[in-house]
Amino acid sequence: MKKEWSLDALYKGYQDEAFQNDFKQMKELITAIKDYVGTLADIKPAEALISLINYLEKYELVFKRLYVYLALRQSTNTTDSETAALIGRLEEINSTLSKEKAMINKYIGAIPNLDQIISENEKLKNYDFMLHEIRREAKHTLSDDVEEVIAKMNLSAGSAWAMLHQYLTSTVAVDYNGEETTLSGIRNQAYDPDQRIRKTAYDAEIAAYHKIKDAVAFSLNNIKSQVNTIADLRGYESPLAMTLENSRMKKETLDAMLTAMKEYMPKFHAYLRKKAEILGHKNGLPWYDLFAPLGESNRTFTTEEAKEYLVTHFRGFSDDLADLIETAFDDEWIDFFPHQGKVGGAFCYNLPFIKQSRILTNFDNTLSDVVTLAHELGHAYHGYNIQDHQPLNTDYSMPVAETASNFNELIIMNAAINESEGKEKLALLESQLQDTTQIICDIYSRYLFESAVFEKRKDSFLFADELENIMIEAQKEAYGDGLDHSCLHPYMWVCKGHYYSEVLSFYNFPYAFGGLFARGLYAKYQEEGAAFVPQYRDILKATTVKSVEDVAAMAGIDLTSPDFWRKSLQTVADSIDVFLQMSM
Structure with missing residues (x-):
């Protein structure tokens, strides 16, 4: 079994004839789409809609294939300058279609008898949901020229800042026990059964973030500023409102989930306090022991x-x-x-x-x-x-x-x-609770942090020390007395790449x-x-x-009912009760 993936099913390299041909085909499709969009006024909507769908399908397939191949190659080697250059070239070529995409969306949104046209064509029936999504989103589409400018400017704005974050966090040297390692490598030490190793690794991780925090702070500030601006231009109440609409999710659903989560937070705090007690801590769990294994299940896997x-x-x-x-x-x-x-x-x-x-x-x-x-x-x-x-x-x-x-x-x-x-069951149960606590307490802290950053970024620049303070306060609120407030993680905003996307906000x-x-x-x-x-x-x-x-x-x-979320959370609460009883 090989330990690295193969991308040959996509392309066999940058000199692969298929790779070169797809770049060429993408350019040709852009030209064809531009030409066709220019004739829409002279074509019946039913005919035009089918042709537009056919063009967009072809473009989607060729662009996605190229983009994914490049993104996958970059993810395993962020220092590859050729890949970085090709990504830039691909994004630049793709951006030239932004104006026409905006025109297409507006055209679809304005078709008066859209439902009738869809009902009369089998292929369009498959796209009923998508076409109505386009109609709904059309009201947030800006002028054709502005859409084109946004797409082009993003190449040297949000997208570039995201690449900087990825580059810095994947290449920063972590000094550990007289040697250099990576952030990924050092973060894996958080699961080591030896507390001394966990603590030493945590200290090394924090020191590594200190090297890059100022540059990453500029990345975060400029990405969030860009999102604030675009959300405002498009007429959204906030970046969160824009995210929810793009997520096809109601605010009532988010509110119902958060309501139930906050009700059950004390149960997670009780779990964390018990874990802290088992590990010998009196004031809650220090961050470096958050992922400490309990029990005797030290099984390893090839x-x-x-x-x-x-x-x-x-x-x-x-x-x-x-x-x-x-x-x-x-x-x-x-x-x-x-x-x-x-x-x-x-x-x-x-x-x-x-x-x-x-x-x-x-x-x-x-x-x-x-x-x-x-x-x-x-x-x-x-x-x-x-x-x-x-x-x-x-x-x-x-x-x-x-x-x-x-x-x-x-x-x-x-x-x-x-x-x-026995002790293995306790270890596995605790491991599951550990992961669930991450998607409840830690995710809530990230949601609080990102909400605060978006709000504060409207009228101020957030230097690294302020971002650290916002993160610490978010962790205190989410983890409560389950964690030792003197040993939290002020740089989780550097660690998590989810904050660094100009197109996906609130990925928490x-x-x-x-x-x-x-x-x-x-x-x-x-x-x-x-x-x-x-x-x-x-x-x-x-x-x-x-x-x-x-x-x-x-x-x-x-x-939209908190009751569903409460029922799901109660299953976790039941597991916490079992853990508390087993660890007495």
Whole structure:
């Protein structure tokens, strides 16, 4: 089994004739689209709409293939100047179509008999949801020339600042025990069973952020300023309002979820205080022990063992999911280990146009890393279930993006816990609570932090020390007395790449949404067994063509009611009660 992914299914390199031809085809399609848009006034809307869809499908396929290939190559080598240059070239070429895309959206939004035209064409019926989304979004579209300027300026603005953050965090040298390592490598030490190692690694991590914090602060300030400006120009009440509309999610749903989360925070704080007590701390848990393993489950995994473990446990849920996992390991879909220049964390890129996915992790042989693999393979399974949609129907919104990944985590962890006993059971249960606390307490702190930054950035520049203070205050509110307030993490805003996107703001609450929504679906699976699996697949498939509320309604769930979220959180509270009792 190879430890690095292969991208040959996309292209075999930059000199690959297919790569060169696709760049050429993208330019030709842009020219053709520009020419066609110029004739829209002379064509009947029904004919024009079908032609526009055909053009956009072709463009989507060629652009996505090129973009994903470049993004994947850059993620494993952020110092590759050729890749960086090609990304810049691709984005510049793509930006030349911004004016025409705005014109197309306005054209579709203004078609008076849109519903009739859709009903009379089978292909357009498949795009009913997308076309009505375009009509809704049309009111936020600016003039054609302004849309073009925004897209072009972004190349040297938000997009460039995001690349700076990625470059700095992937290349900064971390001084540790007389040697240099990476941020990904040092963060993996947070799971070490030796407290001295965890503390030393935490100190080294904090010192490394100090080297780059000022430059990263400029990245964050300018990205958030740009988003504030664009949200205002487009007539949104706030960046959050813009995010929610783009996420196909109601504010009532977010409010209901946050209401329930805040009600249950004390339960998570009780778990953290007990963990602190077990580890010998009197004033709550210091940050460096947040991921400390408890019990005696110090099991390690090779990548081969991880594959066997995952396939075995998922086979009982669904053969198609287990088969997908085998394919991912065997067909070089996964890039496993950290190294200099590779980005931190983990992600999955779905490639529906070739019916595959690619997964990046920073594997360190622990159970937590196996759970991370299960999480990312959940994204791949989500991609598997939407890959037969039409080319323009393969993007799901941020909140539902974390559904299948968290569902996978529940399957793997619950199976492992149920199979264990004694101190190993305690260790596994605590590991699950550790991860759930991240998507509740930590995600809430990130939501608070980003909300404050957007608000303060309206009229002031936030230097690194102020960003540190905002983060600390957010952590205090979210973690309460569960953490030792004298040992928090002031640089989580540097660590997490989710803040550094000019097109995806508030990529925090979707993790809480995904985790709790998945728990609700998992409860239904426990009630209904195998009969629920086909419905689960249908729900995943629908995420690209329905609002989040309508997707949930397929399972009889009302997301705007705090009661649903309370039921999901109560399942965690029950696990916390078991943990507290076992650790007495």
